Amino acid sequence: MKNMIKHGLAVVDSPYDESGRKRTVVEKLLLGLTPSQYLLQAFRNPFNWILAAIFAIGIPILLGRFVFGLAWATSGSNDYPWGLFLGFGLFAMVPLSSSGFQLGTACEIFGRHDLEPIERLALLNGLLGYFFAVVYLLADLGQPWRLPYPMVVSFGPAAVLFLVAWHVATYLSVQVAEVSTAFFEWIGFPAGKRGVRRITLGLTVSGIILSTLHQGALGALFTYAPGKVHPLWYSSSFQWLHFFVSSLPGGLCMVITVSTIASKFMGWRADRRFREKLDRCTVSLAKGACMGIATYITIKLIGIAHDNKWSYLDSGWGQWFMLEIILGFMLPLVLMTYGVHTRKVNIVRLGAFATVFGVVLNRVNTAIITFNWKLPEREIPPWREVVISLTIFAIYIVVYRFILYRLPILYKWRQQEEEVPVTETVTVPAAGRREASPVAVASYSNMTKLD
Amino acid sequence: MKRRNFLKACLIGGTTIAMGKTNKGWASGSFEGYPESMGVLVDTTRCIGCRSCEAACNKEQNLPEPDTSFDDKSVFEEPRRPTAKAYTVVNQYEKQKPGGPVYRKVQCNHCNEPACLTSCFVNAYTKTKEGAVIYNSKVCVGCRNCMIACPFNVPGYDYESVTNPVIKKCILCYDTRLKVGKPPACVEICPQEALTFGHRADLIKVAHERIRSNPDRYVDHVYGEKEVGGTSWLYLSGTEFDKIGFDPSLSNDPIISNVKDFLGMVPMVLSIWPALFSGIHLLSKHDAGSEGHDTESKEEDR
Ligand code: SF4
Ligand code: SF4
Ligand code: SF4
Numbered sequence: 001m002k003n004m005i006k007h008g009l010a011v012v013d014s015p016y017d018e019s020g021r022k023r024t025v026v027e028k029l030l031l032g033l034t035p036s037q038y039l040l041q042a043f044r045n046p047f048n049w050i051l052a053a054i055f056a057i058g059i060p061i062l063l064g065r066f067v068f069g070l071a072w073a074t075s076g077s078n079d080y081p082w083g084l085f086l087g088f089g090l091f092a093m094v095p096l097s098s099s100g101f102q103l104g105t106a107c108e109i110f111g112r113h114d115l116e117p118i119e120r121l122a123l124l125n126g127l128l129g130y131f132f133a134v135v136y137l138l139a140d141l142g143q144p145w146r147l148p149y150p151m152v153v154s155f156g157p158a159a160v161l162f163l164v165a166w167h168v169a170t171y172l173s174v175q176v177a178e179v180s181t182a183f184f185e186w187i188g189f190p191a192g193k194r195g196v197r198r199i200t201l202g203l204t205v206s207g208i209i210l211s212t213l214h215q216g217a218l219g220a221l222f223t224y225a226p227g228k229v230h231p232l233w234y235s236s237s238f239q240w241l242h243f244f245v246s247s248l249p250g251g252l253c254m255v256i257t258v259s260t261i262a263s264k265f266m267g268w269r270a271d272r273r274f275r276e277k278l279d280r281c282t283v284s285l286a287k288g289a290c291m292g293i294a295t296y297i298t299i300k301l302i303g304i305a306h307d308n309k310w311s312y313l314d315s316g317w318g319q320w321f322m323l324e325i326i327l328g329f330m331l332p333l334v335l336m337t338y339g340v341h342t343r344k345v346n347i348v349r350l351g352a353f354a355t356v357f358g359v360v361l362n363r364v365n366t367a368i369i370t371f372n373w374k375l376p377e378r379e380i381p382p383w384r385e386v387v388i389s390l391t392i393f394a395i396y397i398v399v400y401r402f403i404l405y406r407l408p409i410l411y412k413w414r415q416q417e418e419e420v421p422v423t424e425t426v427t428v429p430a431a432g433r434r435e436a437s438p439v440a441v442a443s444y445s446n447m448t449k450l451d
Numbered sequence: 452m453k454r455r456n457f458l459k460a461c462l463i464g465g466t467t468i469a470m471g472k473t474n475k476g477w478a479s480g481s482f483e484g485y486p487e488s489m490g491v492l493v494d495t496t497r498c499i500g501c502r503s504c505e506a507a508c509n510k511e512q513n514l515p516e517p518d519t520s521f522d523d524k525s526v527f528e529e530p531r532r533p534t535a536k537a538y539t540v541v542n543q544y545e546k547q548k549p550g551g552p553v554y555r556k557v558q559c560n561h562c563n564e565p566a567c568l569t570s571c572f573v574n575a576y577t578k579t580k581e582g583a584v585i586y587n588s589k590v591c592v593g594c595r596n597c598m599i600a601c602p603f604n605v606p607g608y609d610y611e612s613v614t615n616p617v618i619k620k621c622i623l624c625y626d627t628r629l630k631v632g633k634p635p636a637c638v639e640i641c642p643q644e645a646l647t648f649g650h651r652a653d654l655i656k657v658a659h660e661r662i663r664s665n666p667d668r669y670v671d672h673v674y675g676e677k678e679v680g681g682t683s684w685l686y687l688s689g690t691e692f693d694k695i696g697f698d699p700s701l702s703n704d705p706i707i708s709n710v711k712d713f714l715g716m717v718p719m720v721l722s723i724w725p726a727l728f729s730g731i732h733l734l735s736k737h738d739a740g741s742e743g744h745d746t747e748s749k750e751e752d753r
Contacts (some may be wrong), residue, residue, distance in 0.1 A: 043461040070608035078534055078607050082597035086569075109728050111735035142593020142608070142616035149573045154590040156574035160710060161596050163717065202734060213717060220713035224570045224600035227700055240716070284520055361708045 012406075013271070014414035015188050028186065031405060047265075051394055058391025060140070060382055074379020080373055080379045082140075084389045087367035089136025091218060092360040093129050095243070098215060098251030100175050101207040102288070108204040115284060117277040120182055120409045121262070121447060122255045127175040127215045128403075129254075130168060132396040139388060140369045148224075167214035172212065185413040186406065212244060216333060219243025222366060230370035231364075232312050232321040235303035245299060246329075249292035250359035253332070256352035257402075271411035272373050279345045283375045286336045287349045289355060291335045297325065317373065324365060328358015488582030489564070489629065490651035490683035491638055492658055493556055495695060496668055497645040500527065500541055500554035504646070508539045508558075511624055511636035530696060533558055535608035535619035537639060544695040553688075555695050556637070556646070558621035559584060559605045560675060561683035566706035567597035567606060575618070581630070582651060582683040583623035591617040602679050602701055623683070654685055663688060680705030718744035 009151035012032040015022055021155060023032070030038045042048055074083050089386065103122035106112040150156065150165045175410070177196055184193040196203075219239040223228050226236055264276055270278075302430040304310060312318050335351030369378070381389075404410060506521040508514070515536050527543035539558035545550045561584045567640065568576035573590045576597065593616050598606045609616045615673075624635040634648035647654060658673040674692050675682040678701045686697070693699040 013626040067613065069611060069613035070616060074610075078532060078598065079604065079611075081608065109732045109735065111732075137538065138595075142595070142610075142612075144593075146573075146592040149590055149592050154573040154575070154587075156572045159570050159572040159574075159596075159712075160713065161570065161572035161594065175587070203728070205725050205728050205732075207597070208728055209720060212720050216713060216716070220710055221570075221599070221710040222712065223746065224566055224596070224706055225602075226706070226709050227698070228599070228603070228704070237712050240713040300610070383636075 013408070013411050020074065021298040022206075024182060025187065028406065051398060052393045052402060054391055061387050062391050065388060066144075073382075073388060074140075075379050075382050075385065079375055080368070082367055082371070083379070084368070084381045084385050085136045085140035087364050088345040088360070088389055089140070089392065090133045091363035091367045093133040093136065094218060095215060095247035095250040095359050095363065096254040097126045097129025097133070098211055098247040099123075099129075099255040100178065101171075101211040102206070102248065102251055103255070104178065104204040104207050106288075108200055109208075112284075114229055115281055116275075117274045118255060118259060118281040118285070120179070121259055121404075123175065123178045124400075124403060124407075124409050125255055125258055126163075126251070127172070127179050128396060128400055130175060131145055132392065132399075134172070134411075135395075136389070139392065140449050142288075160224070161218050164214050164217045164221070167210045167217065169215065171207065174207050175373065177203055178207070179407075182407040182409055184305055186407050206373060211247075215247040216240030218243040225371075227374075228372050229366055230312075230317050230321075231307065231309045231315060231365045231372040233370050235307060237306065238299060238303045241299055242296070242303060245292060245296045246359055246362060246433050249296065249332075249355050249384065252289040252292065252392070253352035253355035253359075256282050256285055256349055257356050260349050260352075261403060262410060265441075266401075266410065269405055273412065274410050282348055282352075283343065286340050286352065290336050290340065291332055292334075293329050293355065297329055297333070300325065317370065320365075320369075324358060324361050328354060328361050332358065332414075333347070394418050454600060465621075472727070474549045474677050480484075486652075487545060488651040488683055489623075490561070490582055490654050490685060491635065491651065492647040492649070492654040492685045492687065494645050494647070494687045495553055495555050495662070496557065496689040497542070497643045498554040499643055499645075500524075500543060500552070501642065502526075502541050502643065503640050505537065505539055507539060507636040507640040508621070509537070512538055512622075514538065527552075531557075532607075533605050533620060535609040535611075536607070536608075538619065538621040542696060545690060548690075550689070553695050555686070555688075557603075557605075557696070558637075559623075560603055561621075562622055562679055562705070563682065564680040564705035564707060566602055566679070567599040569705075569710075570596045570600035572596070576724055577594075579625060579629075581625070583625040583629050584616060584732060585622045585625045586620070588615075588617040593617065602698065616656065619626055651681075651683055651685075658687055677703040680702070704749060 002348050013030055027210065033041065061073070062235065074085070100121040103115060103119045106115050107119045110286070138147065139146060148152075150162055151169065177199070181193045181196050184190065217240065219242055222234060223236050223239050226234065259278060259282065267275070305314075313322065332351035332354035335354065336348050339346075339348035339351060368381075472649055502521045505517075509517065510523070517537065527546075530542045530544075531537075531540040532702075533540055539553050539556055541556050544553045544555060561578075561582055563578075565578060565584045567586075568578060568584060572594070573592055575588070575591045576584055576586045578584050593608075595608055595618075597618060598604075598608060606618045606620045608618055616682060623629050624633075624637075627633075628635055638646040638648045647657065649657070655673060655676055658676070662669045662671055662673075668689055670688050670691060672688075672692065674686040674688065674697055675684055680703070686692070688697075691699075
């Protein structure tokens with residue numbers, strides 16, 4: 001794509017093309033390229049080759065899982081009922097997707113309008129993360145077609161999983177609504193956007209409630225199994241708090257991670273506002289994440305002290321636990337604090353990667369690795385399970401990229417009214433042109449009036 | 452206007468859920484079990500490991516053929532657990548001890564407050580008044596949460612099945628026997644009378660009576676009397692219980708009491724959060740209007 005832009009190709013960021021004609025949906029879908037140009041650029045991208053390789057192997061196996069059953073695809077054991085699909089796909093994806101409600105809260109509730117350039121990315125990150133957590137869940141459920149049962153057929157309202165199911169389902173719809181503003185802009189349906197804007201506060205507050213509850217609930221699921229999860233990862237009174245609090249830095253750092261990757265590989269798709277404000281936003285997010293991590297480490301220690309579990313630290317499990325805490329939480333805390341103080345954004349980013357790693361490791365540890373720690377043997381996931389998990393993750397990346405390329409997430413969709421004076425000649429390189437255009441840098445205050 | 456409606460909806464939702472919860476059974480701290488509950492007392496000192504209970508269960512529950520016959524003693528080399536194909540298994544312990552091997556039958560213990568039941572989000576499990584914990588495979592989604600929750604690692608899952616993988620476990624022969632007042636198949640067949648069927652309350656008395664009259668034979672503990680809130684299957688043993696595969700670390704509280712901290716927090720969040728955050732929103736709006744502290748955002752807005 002970068003090359004094409006260099007060769008004078010305009011980037012789609014408004015309903016009209018260079019000649020002032022309204023773009024069709026197909027044109028928008030193809031990013032303003034002709035089909036052959038589109039294929040060419042897709043073909044040139046080496047990352048697509050990797051993806052193609054993953055899909056070539058992974059998709060048949062994913063389908064095979066539904067044809068041949070769980071036993072064929074997973075370790076399918078009675079002692080370890082939850083494997084990678086849930087341990088990684090559900091338990092790790094959900095905390096990494098808490099960004100939606102956090103940035104929603106910061107922007108809409110606390111009035112942190114300076115974070116707005118990154119708000120939509122955070123909302124999208126939330127939506128996709130949850131959505132794919134559900135996809136992983138579908139791959140794991142014995143009877144995926146019965147997923148709606150807790151909603152419509154048979155209720156077990158006293159169960160924590162019931163809360164998780166309902167909250168994730170409602171929260172998914174909240175997030176669809178939140179992200180839909182970008183979609184409505186893109187397809188040109190301002191009435192829809194106005195409608196959603198009007199209920200934004202309601203959506204945001206319900207987002208906070210639902211997130212607090214189901215992030216915590218995921219942790220509370222393990223309180224059904226006292227003694228099965230290793231005591232260092234288990235706390236009957238604080239499990240939900242540990243999960244909830246660690247999801248906060250997890251989500252923020254995931255946004256830092258994604259925005260870093262996006263600005264590196266999709267720079268052409270971001271507008272000037274995003275590119276200029278990104279470092280600042282990153283630092284702000286990192287500040288929040290540092291608070292979260294510090295709190296998390298504290299309550300984790302409180303958890304250990306509360307049940308007096310210090311002696312467990314002096315064992316193999318204890319070392320593994322310390323590794324998780326030090327590499328996944330303390331190191332990033334130091335890195336990010338240092339980075340924030342010295343404004344070394346790349347160090348902040350490094351810390352954010354480490355945090356994402358730490359949160360994933362924590363969930364995988366709780367759900368799989370230390371689960372049933374008293375049993376003599378550990379279960380190693382079979383290769384098909386690994387391949388399917390990878391494939392679903394690759395689909396997640398593809399969908400993420402597909403949306404970032406198109407919807408106004410990293411850039412602002414130029415509105416109709418503002419479009420009129422912008423009739424430049426095609427010869428101006430697109431990237432440069434956008435920066436020169438006065439409308440692209442519309443400030444937030446203009447935005448709100450428009451809405 | 453909108454906001455107020457929203458708050459109202461939240462509050463109503465919050466309170467209904469909160470009240471629904473309290474009725475539904477997590478106010479169970481001092482729950483004493485079901486008065487009519489039946490049960491089985493297993494006297495492991497009488498068991499000879501003939502495995503006829505396994506065979507009887509297999510027949511009664513129409514389970515698939517086992518891999519090896521029920522006379523095969525080689526299965527005792529490794530401890531086994533109940534699966535979707537075998538609702539009960541007999542394991543051998545203390546093989547090297549002079550007192551000879553000890554055998555113990557394993558199956559669902561039919562807890563008074565089953566963790567499987569309280570963790571199931573489609574309510575597939577039911578505790579009947581006769582004490583059996585049965586399940587409705589028609590609604591099981593296959594999330595396997597009950598397997599995570601069961602403190603005795605009982606429910607087995609039909610991983611092999613493509614079209615109808617569901618949870619399988621001992622149902623105390625509910626459909627075919629318990630309902631009509633007959634003892635379970637495994638109890639009926641036991642040649643050693645190692646299994647005694649009866650009212651749970653009576654069985655507890657019998658168990659303590661056996662310990663009292665034969666203190667050298669038994670450890671002074673009836674496993675299942677109190678563990679995780681009590682179970683319908685009770686065990687007597689001649690060796691320490693942890694030597695024959697029991698988990699001695701289980702608390703006497705039912706599993707659900709571990710989850711109460713969280714469940715109690717739910718209605719709080721539902722009722723406090725809307726007001727709290729809407730309030731903060733109003734405050735921060737006000738701040739931005741005056742010359743508030745929010746300098747960073749002002750700078751950006753310029
Ligand atoms: S032993 Fe396990 S499966 Fe049986 S009732 Fe108790 S919790 Fe449920
Ligand atoms: S009670 Fe019935 S189902 Fe349970 S182990 Fe005995 S025979 Fe099998
Ligand atoms: S039938 Fe009785 S003696 Fe034989 S293994 Fe079963 S419980 Fe033990």
